[in-house]
Amino acid sequence: TIITSISKMESLALSEKEMLSVFQTFMRETDDNDGVDAIRRYQDDIKQDDIYSITDGFMENPINAFHFVKRMHTIWGGIISELDCDNCFLHPPKPLLDFQRRLQEIDKRHGNMIHVSSADLSFAALAIVRLWQTYKLNLSQLIQGKILDEQTEPLTVDEVMYICRQLDDDNYYYKEIIWLQELQREMRLSPQSYTDTQFTRVARQLASTYAKAEMPWQSVKLLEKELSVGNDSLSEVNKKKIERDITYFKQKSGDIPMGERNKTLSPDERDVNKASYEALCRGDLKRNVKVTSRLVCIYRPTKLPWYRVKEEILNHKPRVSMMYNVITDAEIDFIKEFALSKLKESTVAGNVVGGTTNYKYRISQTAWFLQTVHSNFLKIAKRIELITGLSTKQFPLPYDAEDLQVLNYGVGGMYEPHEDYFGTPIDVAPNPPFHSAEFINSGDREATWMFYLSDVKAGGATVFTDIKATVSPVKNSAVFWYDIKRNGNLDDRSTHAGCPVLLGSKWGIYNYYYNKFL
Ligand SMILES: O=C(O)CCC(=O)C(=O)O
Ligand SMILES: [Fe+2]
Structure with a gap:
């Protein structure tokens, strides 16, 4: 899926401009008599201004990204499925075949990304909810297209309803109700901007969600209110629909004794468990002064007398440090460019779930490189070795350091939240991209180094949930910590x-070093 990398989406936006141009050619070469109206009709949906307004950094705003994914899926996806329809055109005219061929060329040139699926759209919608929840964003502003101080196109009623349906599919009724109520509130502030059918849809969805949350008497109440408020503006059809719903929910409420109609809404268990992690992401948790008063910055010596590194010690047990100015802008530019076309969906590593993608758990793309792939990679591996004192040897086998990610x-x-160690010997159940031969006798991951290749405008911190530390990415720096104790035991304080990245595109290089204990 495309939404797992912001930078890939930026490349896709370039393809869209080319797609628009071949679509325009198709429009010029055909007319109403060619029997291709099903495609020509999309002319009205395509807003050239939206496509041309995409400039640098556009995708770094999640609302923009959501609008974009929606357009790619519904409009371009619609055009593509018309073109791919085998029985639709018995004698396809030449311009149609040309159009199809040109789109395929664009797709090929840009790494086969132009098919944006309904799964992409759903993940993008859930991303908006995740960001709202994690960073406690103001929902009214969010719906109006505002995140912190960035204003963009508002979410449409359709889009909010779509987001709500994704919540519904995952049984997140509490959150769905909050969103629907906010949408309803926004709409009532300027009723003239919406149709009575829109009001009806929102109210009925809200009623249905209340019923799923086992409060059908609330469904009755709010639908009755909708009838009285909208009395003059509701069409007969919509009134009928609402009345039918009222009868249905009254019946449902009938089964529930009056005394038991005091249920109130409460957050989902799944969200309650995440509260402290999310507070860390916001930087809202204060650490114990006993711990923080012992934290210092040092010039960390290396084997080279003239090379010292600015180290900010963020925690002692286990040691977690930020190292400043350890990679140059030139190296960063090279590595991003080098890696972009090789990025693939990240998998969740480990012997148990190794090699699987899990979008509830991890949303990113990774490219793996042997140090020898280019001198720049070898150079940064050597630098890490110099600073940490850990071996980054890859050959001869076994590895002391994994490939750079x-x-x-x-x-x-x-x-x-996760641990980087596997906990069991890696050669037991190796999974791609791990190859058994390289890891036999390597041991387990004992330390993690992570370069930040970008600043992140908002969100995207690295947080340690046990020691309660929040590390905000700083370009050119790296964070380094131990996952295994000196005695060889796994250190579960390294979790x-x-x-979640709120605004920006977060890039990093990750590298893991192996002990020989297991
Ligand atoms: O990106 C981060 O801040 C953490 C990533 C991480 O923990 C990992 O890739 O193992
Ligand atoms: Fe990790």
């Missing part, structure tokens, strides 16, 4: 996460 996060991209 270049990573770019997606829309609302994150990596939920950490990459928080």
